[in-house]
Amino acid sequence: MPYVGVGAQKASTSLTGPPMVKAYISITVSLLFVLLVAAVGLHHSERRFNHFKRVTIEDVHLEDSKTLTKNINSENIKEYLRTFTKDPHIAGTDANKKVAYAIANAWSNAGLEDVHTIPYEVLLSYPDFENPNSVVIRSRDGREVFKSKGVSPVILPDEQSGKHAGHQWLAYAGNGSVSSDVVYVNRGTETDFKNLKLMGVDINGKIALMRYGHGFRGDKIHKAQLHGAVGAILFSDPSDVAQDGEKQANVYPKTVWMPNEAVQRGSLMHGDGDPLSPYYPAKKELYKSRTIDEAKEDRVLPKIPVLPISYTTAYQILKRMNGRPVPSDWQGLVGGNLTYKLGPGFVNNDRLTINVHSELQTKRIRNVIGYIHGAEEPDKYIMLGNHFDAWVYGSIDPNSGTAVLAEVARAMMQTINETSWRPARTIVFNAWDAEEFGLIGSTEFVEEYVDILQKRAVVYINMDTIQGNASLNVETVPSIEYMVIEASKQVESPSKREKARGRNTLYDTWMKVFPDKKTGKPKIRVPGGGTDHAPFLNFAGVPVINFNFKNYSTFDTYPLYHTMYETPFTNIHLMDTDNLAVHRAIGQYWAELARTFADEVILPMNVTNLAQIMMSSYLPQLQAQLGGLNISRTDAEAIRNQFVNLKKTTTDLFHMSKKFEETIHFTRHSFSQNPYDPKHINGVNDRLMSIEKCFINPRGVSKHNPSARHVLFSVSDSDSYSNSLMAGIGNAINDYNESPTNKLLREIINQISIVQYSVLCVVNTLRDVI
Incomplete structure (x- = not known):
């Protein structure tokens, strides 16, 4: 059944005949149902029975789990992935609206009920796509000696030819140009700024040059502005994203390492949700309690120009830097053997200028929501979620998760149609908009429905991005740690290599790759921020699970994070090369978590x-x-x-x-x-x-x-x-x-x-x- 949209009528089926006949039939069916319940003790999926062999509820749940797991299909995930990543789809654009309706159609066609969108009017940020941002270096006499392109090149034309896909920018960056001396501030942590001061280098009035990693980019800019920086530049260091070297043979598209003109895009907002409507949902008819100027004064939005650059552009800056060499733990691998220096400024008195063309606009975003109504406790919600907006194509972040969630919905409906299973509690599917700008879609949703969520939501289960192929990685609250571990034992490992080593389940590899030696269990952290579980836990007090697959790494994320090279080629041919086996295992784990919370008689909380x-x-x-x-x-x-x-x-x-x-x-x-x-x-x-x-x-x-x-x-x-x-x-x-x-x-x-x-x-x- 195609998606019919908000307010549209859906076809319904009913018993035929006059109203009195229909009522009589309905009452008769209801009485028979009640008698059946009393006779066989129907409750929470204990609905199949055998007069000769007792079937327990555990047997029924295990059978349901096996069927649901089997029904999740890699080819479907692959098709959903291609559908959702055809074009760049930044929040607030027509392209992202099309993705929202593609998700709604996929869910409706699968058989989800009450599929609809929920809109919000929020403040977003966009660059001037006709006028790329740039870094310019001029000599003392004003001659231009270097200018960055501000656009990453197309490498795979079949997947990356969208207009303006290569544009290098950061959301909410201050608009304008600034010229000053540059100072290197390592990762831009508070400790880094303190150490810079101890080394006798003043950032006040300067442009801060910082590398990504060890913290959220918006917090780096927040600190730089607090310490007096008039502009900022962020770059990905090869020590994090190109560890095998910068040569073409060692980077994308040959490997997953970042190529030399790629940049990480992202938001700079210091906080979550619509910046103009804290505490309350950004509905068109509700008053905005904060102005743009107030958001800047409150340092929710930065005032200073900021842009991301490639490590090849970073080389042009770092090779000219003046001052003493940086501490050893501040040294990276730009230029191979290049020695980083603190600054301020350049050895030959060249001057650095950054040009940022940025505009704030109020835009409509839309979350997508759909249901599988529970058979026995329809007012208890097991909520599954993932966002769908992306900085460019987003085949990893977030649409690896979006595609898997669509397949979980389809597989659940297939299981319902082919067996007698239906979840006892309601399973709610959620696709969030504008997550990349600051968890905006999910935050506005939680602010609008917080009272309902606190009464009805049992758990929120989030899967944003499949970051790697080594192991499951889970964050959750202590009361449901045991449950997430047990669910991992029910899902087969997607790795043939792991199975050959005797590690047959997600749990086995998880325990090997991310062990907690103190507890003898896999390492499970309490969820922080950065994705859509945060407002559910931190604002509403709904227990959450946030999980993904990742590689063992000291870096925060994967090398191609928020680049234009996140297209299906990367998922299929570089990261998850065994027919998306990891994507399928993620779907199986997601489904098992949801089914357990939906069907267990006593909620699995400790x-x-x-x-x-x-x-x-x-x-x-x-x-x-x-x-x-x-x-x-x-x-x-x-x-x-x-x-x-x-x-x-x-x-x-x-x-x-x-x-x-x-x-x-x-x-x-x-x-x-x-x-x-x-x-x-x-x-x-x-x-x-x-x-x-x-x-x-x-x-x-x-x-x-x-x-x-x-x-x-x-x-x-x-x-x-x-x-x-x-x-x-x-x-x-x-x-x-x-x-x-x-x-x-x-x-x-x-x-x-x-x-x-x-x-x-x-x-x-x-x-x-x-």
Whole structure:
């Protein structure tokens, strides 16, 4: 069935005959259904039975899992990938609108229900595509000695001939030209800026030259502007993206390493969501509480011109640099043996100019949403999501995930049509727009529907990008760590080489490539920012899983990240060469996660694991942080007392969660004896769903990020890609260290108390009585 659009009518089927006959038939069918339920104990997929051999609900779930896994098809993923990446599709453009409707059509044709779009009016940024940005170097007499092209070349014409696809730019960069001396600032971290000052180099009034990696690009520019830079340049260093050397034989299209005129595009916004409508959705009829000038004054948007350059252009700058050689850990591989220098300026007094042509525009974006309604608990949502907007073609980021999600939807509907399976709870498919600009589509959605999500959303499962082919990599909250591990054991390894070594499942390789030696489990981090799970966890308190496939690397991401060379050739012939076996395995894992949350009678959440991790890891980290404060003995005692209170409440949580496990065990036992008794089951699940919401502080935990409201897990203020543990306490400590006052000291104690209050909320939620 083709996608019919918002507000359009869909054909429906009904029993034929006069209304009274239809009503009579309907009542009769309903009565027969109720009798059948009572007879066989229909609940959460326990619907097939055998009079001679008892079939348990575990047997049924295993059968469903095998069928669903088998139905996910690599050829379909390949076709979806080609459909979604035909043209460059930046958010807010007609090309991206076409992708949105292509996704909606794919989902509708697969059989998803209620497929529609949800629009928002948001502030986006675009370059002047007719006038490329540039770096210009002029001699003392004004003669131009170098000018960058500002456009990456087409390498594969069949896939990369879209108009303006090669344009090199960064969203929200300040418009204009600036000329000044240049200073090299390594990765642009706060530590780098401090070390630069210790080395006697002043960035004020200069252009900051920084390499990508070890943090979000927007945070690098935010810091550069705070330290007085009047412009900034970002480049990808060969030490990260071309480790085998810059020669043609060693880079794309021969390998996955970045070719010499490629650049990483991206957003520079310091924060998430529409910059003009914090806290509230960017609906056309709602008031925008912030102006563009205010967004710049609040440093949400940069004021200074910024552009990305290739490492070949970086060579033209670095080879001319004046000043002392950089520290050894600041040295990269541009030019092979070239020694990087700090600056400021050039040895022969040449002058650097950057020209940035940038414009802010209000544009309509649209999320796509579709449903598989649950058979027994339709008002409980298992949410799956991925964004679809891209900086250019986006075959890796994000459309590797978009294609897989479309195939998960199709395979689920195939399984429903071919078997008696239907998920007990509703599975909601989400395709987000404008993620690349700052998680805008998902943030506006969460802001609009936060109350509904907090009541209905069981979990949000995100898969943005397949970054490599080595191993599964998962981030999640402690309460569902066990579940993500168990699901990985159910999916066959996509690697023939791994199977030959006896590692037959995703879990086996994950445990080998990313082990956590302390716990004896695969390494599982708490989710940070950088993709669409963030507003669900940090703003709404919905538990999240964020996963992908990646290679073992010290660099943040893959070499061709946000370049114009992310086209299907890269996925099929360079990265996932065994007929997209990794893409298929990702789909199988995604489907298994969704099916488990949808069908398990008791939600697969473990509060005891949260309590244990708090006691063994989070609280010791906090204690060490507090121990570093330079305060009097009396003040230290006041902080220690509040910390002891938090520790005691966490211990109470551990004991209460162990007692609650007995309730869960009793509920499971009761279900096996009397399946048609959902009231107690729903009560237990409602309490499990409430746990993460206890950690949401409506007042927020960050002065800079309205989306940060989770008192345990929030996005770091210094790096939007990373998480910040107990951010409210950390921010209070930083404020006190900068300006030690009694009021700020009391705020540290207050923030510890807020975390304690949230833990107490969980304890009280698990209690049988108030």
